[in-house]
Amino acid sequence: xxxxxxHKNIIKWLLFLSAAIFVTVLLLYAxxxxxxxxxxxxxxxxxxxxxxxxSEQADIRLSGKKVTVSLAEKPVWESPEGALVSDFLTGxxxxxxxxxxxxxxxxxxxxxxxxxxxxxxxxRDWSQHIGVYGWKESYDYRLDPLxxxxxxxxxxxxxxxxxxxxxxxxxxxxEETDWYWRTWGLMRLNEGEKPFSPRNTAEEKTSPxxxxxxxxxxxxxxxxxxxxxxxxxHESIWKAAKERALSADxxxxxxxxFSYAYEDTADFFRQQDLCFINMETLVSDxxxxxxxxxxxxxxxxxxxxxxxGFNVFxxxxxxxxxxxxxxxxxxxxxxxxxxxxxxxxxxxxxxxAATEKDPVPCFDCQGVRIAFLGYTYGTNDIETPEGAQWxxxxxxxxxxxxxxxxxxxxxxxxxxVSCHFGTEGSHQITDDKRSTARTLCDWGADLVIGTHPHxxxxxxxxxTKDGRRxxxxxxxxxxxxxxxxxxxxxxxxxxxxxxxxxxxNRCQVSIREARLIPTVTTYGPYxxxxxxxxxxxxxxxxxxxxxxxxxxxxYSYDRILEILKDHVSEEFLDxxxxxx
Numbered sequence: 190x191x192x193x194x195x196h197k198n199i200i201k202w203l204l205f206l207s208a209a210i211f212v213t214v215l216l217l218y219a220x221x222x223x224x225x226x227x228x229x230x231x232x233x234x235x236x237x238x239x240x241x242x243x244s245e246q247a248d249i250r251l252s253g254k255k256v257t258v259s260l261a262e263k264p265v266w267e268s269p270e271g272a273l274v275s276d277f278l279t280g281x282x283x284x285x286x287x288x289x290x291x292x293x294x295x296x297x298x299x300x301x302x303x304x305x306x307x308x309x310x311x312x313r314d315w316s317q318h319i320g321v322y323g324w325k326e327s328y329d330y331r332l333d334p335l336x337x338x339x340x341x342x343x344x345x346x347x348x349x350x351x352x353x354x355x356x357x358x359x360x361x362x363x364e365e366t367d368w369y370w371r372t373w374g375l376m377r378l379n380e381g382e383k384p385f386s387p388r389n390t391a392e393e394k395t396s397p398x399x400x401x402x403x404x405x406x407x408x409x410x411x412x413x414x415x416x417x418x419x420x421x422x423h424e425s426i427w428k429a430a431k432e433r434a435l436s437a438d439x440x441x442x443x444x445x446x447f448s449y450a451y452e453d454t455a456d457f458f459r460q461q462d463l464c465f466i467n468m469e470t471l472v473s474d475x476x477x478x479x480x481x482x483x484x485x486x487x488x489x490x491x492x493x494x495x496x497x498g499f500n501v502f503x504x505x506x507x508x509x510x511x512x513x514x515x516x517x518x519x520x521x522x523x524x525x526x527x528x529x530x531x532x533x534x535x536x537x538x539x540x541x542a543a544t545e546k547d548p549v550p551c552f553d554c555q556g557v558r559i560a561f562l563g564y565t566y567g568t569n570d571i572e573t574p575e576g577a578q579w580x581x582x583x584x585x586x587x588x589x590x591x592x593x594x595x596x597x598x599x600x601x602x603x604x605x606v607s608c609h610f611g612t613e614g615s616h617q618i619t620d621d622k623r624s625t626a627r628t629l630c631d632w633g634a635d636l637v638i639g640t641h642p643h644x645x646x647x648x649x650x651x652x653t654k655d656g657r658r659x660x661x662x663x664x665x666x667x668x669x670x671x672x673x674x675x676x677x678x679x680x681x682x683x684x685x686x687x688x689x690x691x692x693x694n695r696c697q698v699s700i701r702e703a704r705l706i707p708t709v710t711t712y713g714p715y716x717x718x719x720x721x722x723x724x725x726x727x728x729x730x731x732x733x734x735x736x737x738x739x740x741x742x743x744y745s746y747d748r749i750l751e752i753l754k755d756h757v758s759e760e761f762l763d764x765x766x767x768x769x
Contacts, residue, residue, distance in 0.1 A: 224254075224273050224295060224315065227273070227295060227315060228344065228361075230344055230346055230361040231275050231295075231346070232275065232276075232346065232347075233254060233275055234251055234275060234276045234277075235251060235252055236250075236251050236277075237249065237250045237251070238279070240279040240288055240290075241288065242287065242288050242290075242324035242331070243287050243288075243324050243326055243701075244326070245260060245324070245326060245331075246260075247259065247260055247265075247331070248260075248262070249277065249279065249290070251274060251276070251277055254273040254274050254275070255267060255268050255272075255274060256268040256274050256277055256290075256292060258290070258331065258332060260331070265329065265330055265331045265332075266330050266331050266332045268292060268294065269296075269320075271296050271297060272292070272294040272295070272296045272318075272320075273294055273295045273296065274292050274293070274294040275293050275294060275295070276292075276293045276347060276348060277290060277291060277292050277293070278291050278348055278349065278350055279291070280350040280354070281354060282321055282350060282354055282356060282370050282375075283321065283323070283335065283354075283370045283650075284354055284370060284652070284658055285323075285658060285699070285700075285701070286688075286699050286701075287323070287324055287701070288324065289321050289322060289323050289324070289335065290321075290322040290324075290332060291319065291320070291321055291322075291348060291350065291356070292318075292319070292320040292322070293317070293318075293319055293345060293347075293348050294317070294318055294320065295315055295316065295317050295318070296315070296316065296318060297313050297314070297315060297316075298311045298312055298313060298314075298316070299311065299312055299314075299316050299339045299340035300339050316339075316340035316341070317340065317341045317343075317344070317345055318337060318338045318339075318340070318341060319337070319338045319341065319345075319348070319375070320334060320336070320337040320338070321334070321335045321336045321337070321375075322334055322335060323335040325702070326702075327702065334759070335760055336374045336375070336760075338375075343358075343360060344360055344361035344362070345358050345359065345360060345361075346359050346360065346361050347359040354369065354370060355367050355368070355369055355378070356368040356369070356375060366378075407690055407691065407692045408690070408691040408692070409688070409689070409690060409691075410555050410556065410557055410688075410689040410690075410691060411686055411687070411688050411689070412462045412463060412554050412555060412557060412559075412686065412687040412689065413460065413461045413462045413463070413684075413686060414461060414462065414463045414464075414465075414683075414684075414685055414686070414687050415457070415458060415461045415463070415464045415465070415682055415683060415684050415685075416464070416465040416466070416638050416662070416665065416682065416683040417464075417465065417466045417467070417499075417665060417668040417680070417682050417683075417708075418466075418467060418640050418664065418665030418666045418667055418668050418680050418681070419467050419469040419506075419640055419641070419643060419665075419666070419667045419668060419670065419680075420466050420467060420468050420469055420470070420490070420494070420668050420669060421469040421470065421643070421667055421668075421669065421670035421671075421672070422469070422470050422484065422486040422490055422669075422670075423480055423481065423670060423671035423672075423716075423719075424478070424479075424480035424671070425671045425712070425715075425716035425717070425719055426447075426450060426490075426669065426670075426671060426719050427445060427447075427478045427486060427487055427490070429449070429450075429717065429718045429719065430445040430446050430447045430449070430450070430487070430489065430490070431444060431445050433445075433446040433448075433449055434446040443487075443489040443492070444487070444489070445487045445489040445490070446489065446493075447487075447489055447490045447492075447493035447494075448493050448496070449718060449720060450490075450493070450669055450718075450719060450720050450721065451493055451494065451497050451669075451720070451721060452720070453720060453721065453722040453723070453726060454497070454682075454708070454721055454722065454723060455496075455497040455498070457682075457723070458497045458498035458499060459497060459498040460498075461498060461684075462554055462555070463500060463501060463552065463554055463559070464497075464498050464499040464500055464501065465499070465501040465502075465503065465561070465605070465607070465638065466494060466499050466501070466502060466503070466668060467503045467506060467607060467609070467638075467640040467665075467668075468491065468502050468503060468504055468506075469484070469506055469508055469640075470484035470485065470486040470508055470511075471484065471485060471486065471504075471508065471509055471511060471512060471516050471517070471519070471520040472485075472486045472487065472488050472490055472491045472520055472523055472524075473485065473486075473487075473488055473516070473519035473520050473522070473523045474487070474488040474519075474522075474523055474526075475519045475522075475523075476512060476515070476516060476519050479512075482511070482569075483508075483511040483512060484508050484511050485511065485512055485516065488523045488527070491523070491524075491527060492527065495527065495531060495535055499535075500531075500534060500535045500536065500552070501535070501536050501537075501538065501552060501561055502524070502535065502536070502537045502538075503537075503538055503539045503561075503563045503607040503609075503638075503640070504520070504524075504537055504538070504539040504540045504563065504581075505538070505539025505540065505563035505564055505565045505581045505582070505607060505609060506539070506565050506609045506640065506641065507565060507566070507567055507568050507569050507609065507641065508568075508569065509539075509540070509565075509568060509581060510568045510569070510571040510572075510573065510574060510581075511569070511571070513571075513574050514574035514575070514576055514577055517574055517577050517579060518577075518578075521540070521578070521579055524537050536550055536551075536552045536561060537550070538550045538561035538562055538563045538607065539562075539563025539564070539565070539581060539607060540563075540579040540580065540581060541579065541580060541581070541582060542578060542579055543577065543578055543579065543580055547582075547589065547592070547593045547596070549562070549593065549596055549597045549600050549601065550562070551600065551601050555689075556691070557602050557603065557687070557689045557691075557696060557698065558600065558601040558602050558603075558696075559601060559602065559603045559604075559605060559687075560597040560600065560601035560603070560604045560605065561605050561606075561607070562593060562594070562597060562604070562605070562606045562607070562634075563581075563582075563606070563607035563608075563609070564581070564582050564583065564584050564590060564606065564607070564608055564609065565581050565582075565583060565584065565609035565610070565641075566583070566584050566609060566610045566611075566641070567583065568581060584608070584610060584625065587628075590629075590632070591632050594606075594629070594632040594633035594634060595632065595633055597633055598633040602689065602696040602697075602698050603635050603636075603687060603689075603698040604633050604634050604635050604636075605634070605635065605636045605637075605638065606629055606634040606636070606637050606638070607638050607640065608625070608626070608629065608637050608638065608639050608640070609639075609640050609641045610622060610625065610639065610641055611639065611641050611642040611646070611663065611664055612642060613641065613642055613643055614642065614643060614644060614674075614676070614677070615642055615644070616642075616644055616645065616646055616676070616752075616755070616756040617646075618646050618647060618663050622639075622663060623649075626639075626649070626651070626661040626663070627651055627661075630651045630653050630657075630659035630661065631653050631654045631655075634659060635657060635659050635660075635698065635700070636659065636660050636661075636662075636700065637659070637660070637661040637662065638662055638665065638683065639661070639662055639663040639664045639665065640664065640665060641664065642664040642666070643666060643667050643670070643672065643676075643677045644664065644666050644667075644676040644677060644679070644752075644756075645664060645665065645666040645676075645679060645680060645681050645705075645752065645753065645756055645757055646662075646663035646664035646666075646756060646757075647663060647756060647757050647758050647761070648660060648661060648662045648663065648683075648703070648705060648757070648758070648760075648761045649661050649663070658699065658700070660685075660700050660703055662681075662683050662705070665680055665681050665682065665683060665705075666679060666680035666681060667679075667680045667710065668680055668682075668708065668721055669710050669719060669720070669721040670710055670719070671710075671712065671716045671719050672710075673739060673740040673741055674740075674741045675739075675741045675743060675744045675745075675748050675749060675752065676752050678709055678710045678711075678739075678744075678749075679707065679708075679709055679724075679749050679752050679753065680707070680708045680709075680710075680721075681705035681706060681707055681708065681753075681757065681762075682705070682706045682708055682723075683703065683704075683705055683706075684702075684703075684704050684705075684706055684763070685700050685701065685702055685703040685704070686700070686701040686702050687699070687700060687701075688700075688701050703761060704761055704762075704763035705757055705761045705762055705763060706723060706724075706725075706763045707723070707724035707725075707749070707753050707762075707763075707764070707767065708721055708722065708723055708724060709721070709722055709723075709724050709727050709749060710722075711727070711731070711735060712735075712738065713735075713738050714737075714738045715738075717738075724749065724753075724764075724767050725764075725765065725766030725767050726766075727746075728746075728768065729746040729768055732744070732745055732746035732749070733745070733746070746768065750764075750767070750769065
């Protein structure tokens with residue numbers, strides 16, 4: 190009997206011990222999960238400060254390992270859930286003229302939602318990170334992540350940022366390293382390496398009265414700018430335009446009515462100050478319309494675009510010589526006539542007079558001179574027609590392009606280059622393409638707009654040799670077309686603000702709030718009435734219904750999103766209002 194009792198006591202003791210061990214392990218895990226066992230070198234700061242982000246003054250508070258940002262005492266943003274913030278600072282770390290919020294924090298997992306494709310599963314360990322968050326006045330929550338590190342792999346105790354944008358990282362062992370924003374993200378400066386700062390290094394007046402006097406002399410101008418990719422007019426589009434005109438209740442002003450193709454996006458473009466588009470096909474009032482491979486489009490198409498607010502048209506692309514000399518002469522005559530009708534309020538670029546020394550086409554917008562230049566990789570092996578008074582400039586003509594860009598910098602306040610280059614149907618940005626873009630920026634371009642691939646590619650910032658911050662959009666894809674594949678039916682529209690500071694005879698222009706807004710081309714059975722729409726105005730139900738009309742078996746709303754997310758970085762891709 191006593192032996193049985195002893196066994197029962199042992200079992201009770203073992204059960205109690207097991208329960209105690211289980212509770213202890215559970216408690217230790219809970220403490221670990223909440224960061225109780227993080228390294229002792231960490232100093233958890235508690236602080237508050239105020240910072241001017243763009244034109245808004247915000248209050249920032251770090252308390253309880255969480256950062257809260259408020260406007261007029263109303264919280265608008267909190268640090269990401271699961272992030273334990275040890276410190277923060279503010280400053281213009283990416284050299285765009287607007288302050289950013291920089292966080293030093295710990296979290297579970299090296300990559301979180303940004304898991305690289307070559308890593309099958311994220312880890313769950315605690316790791317230290319630096320996050321850079323940019324101010325977006327158009328967003329209710331104001332701050333958006335621009336760049337977040339994977340696991341730092343080093344013990345960081347503090348951060349500091351100097352006036353040149355150099356981030357000094359203090360390590361637990363007493364070492365300090367310097368980091369600098371280059372193109373996208375922070376990169377370590379080598380020992381002795383000096384950062385190249387795009388900021389104005391001229392001496393600043395320190396007297397408040399002197400600064401106030403300077404402010405009075407400055408004139409601030411903001412220009413709303415939008416740019417679209419290839420306006421690729423296939424037969425189904427101009428046939429639908431003809432049917433529309435013939436079915437009109439009143440006598441049509443033209444044999445073609447293209448307004449249907451653009452009406453869903455027209456309100457957006459009419460709100461801009463400048464709208465750019467690549468005319469992938471030549472247009473005229475005299476030549477009959479024709480389809481691939483030798484395009485010709487009725488002039489009513491360009492008139493419809495102008496009515497929607499487009500006022501800058503690029504003509505330099507691989508199809509400009511499709512109709513030979515007669516096509517070139519017809520399109521020259523058409524654009525001259527349209528310019529006269531619009532009283533000079535539209536501009537064409539990309540065709541240059543053979544008898545002149547490369548004049549620089551400039552558009553005067555609110556007193557700011559903006560140059561527009563266009564170059565192409567080729568013209569489908571069709572040489573410049575004999576006797577042509579106008580011709581394109583090929584990207585291989587580097588000496589001519591360099592001189593023209595230098596002239597543009599002298600004559601204009603801001604230089605935009607349309608670049609028709611890349612491989613059709615490819616989302617890949619090759620090294621050669623990046624090199625070409627960087628060279629154009631170093632020679633004088635402030636913004637490079639890429640066209641030709643018919644599919645979207647990413648954008649990128651460049652720091653130029655003379656201190657400017659230039660933007661390259663490698664491919665905006667198709668604006669409208671009757672192509673059949675999902676990728677070719679998906680495009681993006683560049684939307685940005687050109688902020689100009691005019692002082693005496695100088696004008697400094699910088700790009701603000703650059704975003705790529707997705708568009709889609711939709712059409713009915715047998716390519717009936719193609720039209721362009723913003724993806725935010727397109728629903729999953731419509732995509733499912735339209736799938737039967739398209740010849741791509743993979744067509745779906747999710748496929749469109751996948752294409753965009755795979756090939757356009759979060760920094761630029763604007764999915765506001767899009768179903769996800």
